[in-house]
Amino acid sequence: MVLPTGAFLLLLAAPCAGAGVPKGYCPIPEPGEPPSCLEPVRERYGDLLGEIERGEVDEDEAARLEAALSDEDGRYEALSLLAYAYYALSRRAATAPHQDPAVARRLERFNALLRAAYQRHPPGDPFRASVEQAVQDIARRAPPVVVRCRDARGRERPCTSTEALLHGLRDFQERTGIRGALARLLARMLGREPR
Amino acid sequence: MAPRSLLPRMWRAARLEADLYEEVEAEPEALRQALVVVLLTASAGAAGSLLADLGWGTETPAADIAFRAGVRFLTPVVIWLAGTAFAYMVGATFFRGPETESDYAELLRTAGFAFAPGLLRILTGVPSIWVSFGAEVAANVWMLLAGVVAVRQALDFTTARAIGTFGVAYLLLFLLVWGLAALPIPF
Numbered sequence: 001m002v003l004p005t006g007a008f009l010l011l012l013a014a015p016c017a018g019a020g021v022p023k024g025y026c027p028i029p030e031p032g033e034p035p036s037c038l039e040p041v042r043e044r045y046g047d048l049l050g051e052i053e054r055g056e057v058d059e060d061e062a063a064r065l066e067a068a069l070s071d072e073d074g075r076y077e078a079l080s081l082l083a084y085a086y087y088a089l090s091r092r093a094a095t096a097p098h099q100d101p102a103v104a105r106r107l108e109r110f111n112a113l114l115r116a117a118y119q120r121h122p123p124g125d126p127f128r129a130s131v132e133q134a135v136q137d138i139a140r141r142a143p144p145v146v147v148r149c150r151d152a153r154g155r156e157r158p159c160t161s162t163e164a165l166l167h168g169l170r171d172f173q174e175r176t177g178i179r180g181a182l183a184r185l186l187a188r189m190l191g192r193e194p195r
Numbered sequence: 196m197a198p199r200s201l202l203p204r205m206w207r208a209a210r211l212e213a214d215l216y217e218e219v220e221a222e223p224e225a226l227r228q229a230l231v232v233v234l235l236t237a238s239a240g241a242a243g244s245l246l247a248d249l250g251w252g253t254e255t256p257a258a259d260i261a262f263r264a265g266v267r268f269l270t271p272v273v274i275w276l277a278g279t280a281f282a283y284m285v286g287a288t289f290f291r292g293p294e295t296e297s298d299y300a301e302l303l304r305t306a307g308f309a310f311a312p313g314l315l316r317i318l319t320g321v322p323s324i325w326v327s328f329g330a331e332v333a334a335n336v337w338m339l340l341a342g343v344v345a346v347r348q349a350l351d352f353t354t355a356r357a358i359g360t361f362g363v364a365y366l367l368l369f370l371l372v373w374g375l376a377a378l379p380i381p382f
Contacts, residue, residue, distance in 0.1 A: 139325045183266045185376035
């Protein structure tokens with residue numbers, strides 16, 4: 001009756017708990033809480049996690065993280081770290097007197113990576129549900145940072161980082177499943193340009 | 196017997212009460228109520244889409260906004276009419292159980308009520324992307340569960356068969372619409 005976006009797994013996906021290899025997305029720790037389920041991530045990406053916490057991200061380490069998002073073994077850890085990095089960078093940017101363009105670019109890059117990870121996995125895939133969980137976590141926790149977005153006409157305009165991310169997923173939802181197919185069919189019947 | 200009032204029935208449908216689905220299955224007059232539920236959900240989705248596009252300060256052209264709202268309105272109606280037809284074809288044949296005895300109209304009635312949680316889609320227009328995205332996900336999950344219960348009760352078989360019927364019907368409908376959009380058929 002509805003698009004099985006796989007989103008139902010979002011409600012069922014348990015956050016990883018305690019030590020050991022995460023079997024799912026590890027939520028961003030609440031303020032004052034130890035990031036206990038990030039421990040396996042710290043073991044694997046110790047340098048990068050430290051850099052993130054100091055507000056510095058090395059390009060090579062970031063590239064390693066990006067590659068790990070496609071890796072069957074380490075993708076949940078990479079997703080958890082990416083969400084944490086997004087949160088930490090946004091927090092630093094929100095409290096800084098002037099916005100660092102490098103941070104905005106990094107967040108734009110993270111948005112693109114999360115969108116790609118979401119699109120790469122079919123509806124019903126647990127990893128896709130974890131990406132949705134991560135996006136909601138980021139939207140709830142990360143302070144808004146102004147980044148560049150494109151509107152429906154393809155023009156650049158400023159928007160917040162989380163707004164850009166969720167709009168991207170929303171647009172993707174509009175283009176997939178029966179709704180997306182119906183939109184293409186109607187666009188064709190009405191002689192509209194497909195979006 | 197006069198149909199019972201709509202709102203309590205929608206609430207019971209949203210609570211996945213199997214008795215409600217049995218009740219509407221046996222009541223041909225409930226088809227009108229089922230249609231109203233589908234139209235309400237379709238309107239909620241369209242209104243949510245309009246509010247979101249207008250309220251978030253985007254520069255989306257008016258024609259795109261209207262088109263998106265139109266698609267949002269039509270999707271539940273198409274799924275209800277065509278998806279239910281596929282579910283009936285699949286459920287009454289391939290997945291048929293020993294107790295299965297139904298017709299398309301019965302399935303239309305139960306499936307229509309399964310759209311009740313879709314009213315949540317009005318919240319997709321709240322100018323908070325978190326609320327908006329959450330409402331969409333919650334409405335989809337909820338309708339998915341209600342749809343499985345509706346199919347199960349109308350076709351009088353197990354939950355596993357209902358899930359199978361639902362999945363195959365969705366796939367067939369998707370392939371039909373996708374095929375119509377992709378094939379070189381002149382409209």
